[in-house]
Amino acid sequence: MGKRANHYDAAFEEFLRRSRTPYVFVDEQRRSLLHDSSLKSMDFIVYSQGSRNLLVDVKGRQFPSNGSGGGHKWENWATEDDLQSLLEWERVFGTGFRSLLVFAYDVIDGRHHREFEFLFEFREHHYAFFGVWADRYADQMRTRSESWQTVSLPSDSYRELRSPISKFL
16 A cells, blocks of 8 residues: 555555455546546545445545534535546446445544444544445535535435445445
8 A cells, every 4th residue: 555645545445455355546646538528537446245346436524524523424525526527437437337435534533433333443543434326426416516516415315325335345
């Protein structure tokens, strides 16, 4: 494992390594060109025991969002570009692959640890990983900010669609 600047990506990669899940880390420093358009790269290609392999984009969030002072617990926003690119990669890779948003929550206040069945400890942080199929996210997403081109799921939809990462591997 190389040194990753993004601690969420590094934690997810170490989780894959410790669980002996085969994966490829994708170098995101350059956008890929496909049919004269630019696509954001996914973060990982994960070889799943399930019927399809995974094209993963990791979205790192604090839990709760405002630190220990409270705030929203289940931030699930992404950019429109994240979703469009993931879904296009899924078309490019074909039927053996499915796009997945992985929300990596850095549970920064120990009082919240009991809210999770499984926390992954890495570099003195505790992470919870939840996945949402990109196509299902896209079906129910709402505009969060037009100026930032971000989208999110309503809380009820997110609770319904998310699952612990173990369900996808």
